Amino acid sequence: MTLMKKRTIILIPYPAQGHVTPMLRLASLLSNLGLRPVVITPEFIHRRISPQINPEDGIRCLSITDGLDAETPPDFFSIERAMEENMPPILEALLRKMIDEEEEEGGGIACLVADLLASWAVDVARRCGVAAAGFWPAMHATYRLIAAIPHLIRTGVISESGCPRNPSAPICLSSNEPILTPNDLPWLIGSSSARISRFKFWTRTLQRAKTLRWLLTNTFPDECQSRKMTRCSNAQQVLEIGSLIMQALEISTGSFWENDLTCLDWLDKQTMGSVMYVSFGSWVSPIGEAKVKTLALSLQALRRPFIWVLGPTWRRGLPDGYVKSVAGHGRIVSWAPQLEVLQHPSVGCYLTHCGWNSTMEAIQCKKPLLCYPIAGDQFLNCAYIVNTWRIGVKIEGFGIEEVEDGIIKVTEDEQVSWRIERLYENLYGKEGSSKAMANLSTFIQDLGK
Structure with a gap:
């Protein structure tokens, strides 16, 4: 089936403002390139953003049940439980229904793009036979740091539970990257138990990310002046598209709060x-x-x-x-x-x-x-x-x-x-934008193969 017949593309952001915003901008880019993006979010996010999306933008917004207490503001751990326990069967049922509807119309689902912090959706896509791509909403250096977890454990920098073995020892993954302290590791937030739980979240994310063929990153080429520092499997394409995402401003970015103009x-x-x-x-x-x-x-x-x-x-x-x-x-x-x-x-x-x-x-x-x-x-x-x-x-x-x-x-x-x-x-500039567009075009062309 050609890509033109499989025009629908599913996007699953992590449910936080800083993740939903770039995903909506990516949806706008994909819509402009002839695809039909469908952004699927938990109910508490959908209620905030869907009224702000103009139908003329070509983006469809759907919600799934999250199982969260509507009276309690969600935190990292309640969202994680909802993503791992409540949302997968709901998304799977919705995705299978969409596949059936697309086939009746002679189309299909081209791909599911999941924010890597919502990596639970990667497993759902695999069970439904849908191609999956990852979206990293931060700089690629952060992903490299997460990807280096096995190396950090193997070299004794951190324990099996992610705790620094020497809190004063500097961390440097390559000569081209800045020196970090153990306190800079992104999972070291909160109490000891919270840190261990966050570390498990990241290791699970990493394992799922390794299965992906494409990783779209919200950054720019040569962010660290060296392409040699990319730590990804040979089978995975890392495609920087950040400059395009930041310039996709014609769409409402779905602010969760009312701006004071x-x-x-x-x-x-x-x-x-x-x-x-x-x-x-x-x-x-x-x-x-x-x-x-x-x-x-x-x-x-x-x-x-x-x-x-x-x-x-x-x-x-x-x-x-x-x-x-x-x-x-x-x-x-x-x-x-x-x-x-x-x-x-x-x-x-x-x-x-x-x-x-x-x-x-x-x-x-x-x-x-x-x-x-x-x-x-x-x-x-x-x-x-x-x-x-x-x-x-x-x-x-x-x-x-x-x-x-x-x-x-x-x-x-x-x-x-x-x-x-x-x-x-x-x-x-012209060169950065051209590279980003070439990367996005590569991804879309690969979907048609």
């Missing part, structure tokens, strides 16, 4: 390059009331214009009357249209948790970064931002001197601006 009007009134944008993303746990208070007092004392994305659960750390006291030079919003904020000429720098989407958007908008990683892959992203690409600085705390020093370093160093410009060209 008034901050854009406020930005219009500020001096060019004067504003610091502060956001720690949509998924990580709050940084703690004490740190919120310290940062709040530093921003107040600096009197530099700022926009701070601070959800209701984070605001308990703010001093009494704080929002009113900084109204002359600062705005605090629950959620912001981040790309539009970063594109604004009044924004001069970005204090970030170093999430990958945020990092890519900062490069796209040519904004230098103050880095305060909190969890997961953010530490590795930070290492590349600070040590490899040198387009930002890492701060260890939110004291006034450290924040002010960081701002000065990233906004007054002309070399930082020059390096961001170079990186931007690598990602979004």
Whole structure:
């Protein structure tokens, strides 16, 4: 059966904002290339994003039962249980029904693309006889770190349960990659039992990923200046398409929260390059009331214009009357249209948790970064931002001197601006975009074989 008859392609994102957004953009790209993308999410995600998707975008959104308690906000472990126990039989029944419907119409399912953090869907695709591809929504270096788990165990860097054997020993997978500390490993979050559970999640993900023929990555060629560092089986094609995903902006990215658009009007009134944008993303746990208070007092004392994305659960750390006291030079919003904020000429720098989407958007908008990683892959992203690409600085705390020093370093160093410009060209220039399109075309052509 030719690819033109098997035009439907299933996409399964991990159910978090930073994963759903790039998957929807990938769906938009595939739709523009003549495929019929169907994005399948658990109910609690579907309720948030489906009303925002324009039917004219050519994307169909379906939901599956997740079995989660609607009254309790889901966390990593409740989502993992739902993905491993509740969702597979529901997806399998839906997928078999779709296969039957497609065959009646003379078509078929071309492929199922699963976010690797939703690797449970790979097994479902295999049982249904559907080709599967992986989607890695972060930089490829993070995948290489996960793929190196067997090597790290074999060389004694970590134990069989993922615990560092020497907490002070540096980790370096190759001479071209930044040196990490054991605390930078993405599964080392929370209590000892939580860390072990997260490590099991990653090892299970790795085993499923090894079976895939294609791995689409939300990154760019030569992110680490060396193609020799790719640690994948010879049978697996790693196809970087990040620059295309970041430029697929004509589609609503399905924000889980309502954007406060008034901050854009406020930005219009500020001096060019004067504003610091502060956001720690949509998924990580709050940084703690004490740190919120310290940062709040530093921003107040600096009197530099700022926009701070601070959800209701984070605001308990703010001093009494704080929002009113900084109204002359600062705005605090629950959620912001981040790309539009970063594109604004009044924004001069970005204090970030170093999430990958945020990092890519900062490069796209040519904004230098103050880095305060909190969890997961953010530490590795930070290492590349600070040590490899040198387009930002890492701060260890939110004291006034450290924040002010960081701002000065990233906004007054002309070399930082020059390096961001170079990186931007690598990602979004003609060559980078052409490579990404060639990679995506290779994937689509392979589906037809």
